[in-house]
Amino acid sequence: MLPNSNEIQYLCRGTADFELLPSLPKLTPFSQQACDFLAELSSEIMKNPESRQYPDVITFGFFCRKGNVSRLKEAYQGKIENRLGRGVSFHIAPSNVPINFAYSMVAAFLAGNACIVRASAKPFRQIDLVCECMNRVFAQDRFKSLHDYITVVRYPRSKEINDYFSSLSDVRVIWGGDATISEIRQSPLPPRSIEIAFADRYSIAVFDAKAMCAAENMTQIARDFYNDTYLYDQNACSSPRLIYWLGSEEEAQQASERFWTAIHESLQGKYTVEPVIAVDKYTAACRCAIDLGAEIKPWRDNLISRIRVSHLRADVIDYRCAGGSFFEYAATDLNALRDIITRKYQTISYFGEIKDKIAEFILSNGLSGVDRIVPIGKTADFTLVWDGYDLISQMSRIIDF
Amino acid sequence: MTNLELYNNAFKEAFGVEEADLAGLEYQGIANWDSVGHMNLVSLLEDAFDIMMDTDDIIDFSSYEKGKEILAKYEKTI
Known part of the structure; x- marks a missing residue:
């Protein structure tokens, strides 16, 4: 049962019942539905006049555009055909980088997973802006069935809520620092689950x-x-x-x-x-x-x-x-x-x-x-290989035959 | 719509400019064509012509005229 549910603020509410998430069909990496959704989200973000005020939001919208996602998919040809998402992913985004939650979610979604994303508790407008765009896309008939896969929440520090979401997770992604990693690790994961932790660097x-x-x-x-x-x-x-x-x-x-x-x-x-x-x-x-x-x-x-x-x-x-x-x-x-x-x-x-x-x-x-050498201005550019992890491979499983 | 119309519309939508302003338009030549506006332009062009632009081409896309040369590489004659 979800504890302290009145402490949770839903920015994008997918499933009404988290207990049903583990039984959702797992998607293939770079599934057509996921790619179509991101293309639509990109248009929604790029067309929104308010986005222009936030270079990080525009950059995220640009990342999700059809051309870029197709290119990313091409780079994985031959490596993803016999894979499926691991299942439910639970993301703890950093408090200081507003848009990070969105990249973490996109990587897991593209790998084929459902996502529960805990965004920064700080009231960054960028987070609400991206979620408002997502909600508009999910409201379209052709994306309604995908909505179960994505939930974005905010909540104050709560071991009980962390425990609950962790208990449902096949993948847990913690965007540090070291203190947050230690804190979240107090919440056990099911035996088969994996964790990707980005420590202080x-x-x-x-x-x-x-x-x-x-x-x-x-x-x-x-x-x-x-x-x-x-x-x-x-x-x-x-x-x-x-x-x-x-x-x-x-x-x-x-x-x-x-x-x-x-x-x-x-x-x-x-x-x-x-x-x-x-x-x-x-x-x-x-x-x-x-x-x-x-x-x-x-x-x-x-x-x-x-x-x-x-x-x-x-x-x-x-x-x-x-x-x-x-x-x-x-x-x-x-x-x-x-x-x-x-x-x-x-x-x-x-x-x-x-x-x-x-x-x-x-x-x-x-x-x-x-791990990375990049030109000035590009330090925060997100790639699917981050901190030495290939996120798509890590967050999907191989069906060997 | 002709390719030229598609091309011009992308500029007009991305930067809020008029047809008459297009000739000679350059990156950072107007306030709206900054790095943020540039991303907007590129995604509008990719959608309009259903192409995926290479990173190098996105960076080289420095003016209204240069863009026509770049799109020619994608077999889009403007």
Whole structure:
């Protein structure tokens, strides 16, 4: 029985009775119905004038468009024909990335599963907007029968509700951090069920100093960087914490001034720093000055905290702070990354023609972390392979014959 | 509808512009053709012509005229 049901807010209510979910027919990966539904959802999102205000919502709508889903399906040809979804998937989306719930749901739905999605409890408009679009699509006759497969909810912390949804799950997907993973793991899964957990991870940006000095469109660069960082209060796993300037001391100095001036301009009127975050950032900067001997660049206001270190200590990441706090380091090669990269590092975003150089560095040094190297502005772009997991394969089962 | 009409309609719908504004229109040349508007344009064009555009073509699609060249690759003569 579903406990505390009055604590649950339904943003998209599929089945009226969760107990019936396990007996729903499992879908094949990239089933025609699922692909058609996503194409329709994409149109609904792209046509909605309100979506334009939210680049993350538009990006999600763009991801779901027919052309992209067909392309994704093509990439799985030969790998999905004898598969079915595992059954019921239960998703615990992160509190800080509004649109993440939707990607998690789409991956599980495309793999052939029914989805119960717990969206962030924070009242992000993006979440309601996407759910309103979904509800309009499900209201169409041809998609009514699919609605049982998708439910999106919000609820405050509740072990009882977690217990209940977990007891129905064939797949549980937890988008960290580590504390959330531990908390959700208090709720048992049925014996055959699997779990995919995305733990806390950290990311870095490597910028070619010369390229930054020569860059023509600083407005675009600032917008890209904003989408990587401030859009998620710098709390996403893929948000860079450290800016690694590749170049001489002088070049790095010049490039960073140019870069941060553009960032500062772009933040005006767009981002506000809560007083508590301003205090956290200040405290973090002071700790870095004391413990790491960091140079704290003068603050014009509370928007950007720049912490310049002259060497990268292995534990530098433990001094991190969110909401616009950045370590900076400059060198003419990447060698210092060897000292800090562990499996806790996820994404390197870059600017300049240095992608191959970074990839070669990771591979030739056999580093245990960094799974993705993407251009600035693309850190949050979702792919069906995430954090080293192939989500479609993980969330479906093979019928061997 | 002719291919040209389909093509022009996608621009008009994506950016709220008039037929007369189309010639010479460039990415970031007007406020509505930003990265968000670009995604809108691409999905409208894909729907209108029933094609799947390659990522490189989506990135190279930098003006009203350039777009015609790109669609020619998908055997859509504008």
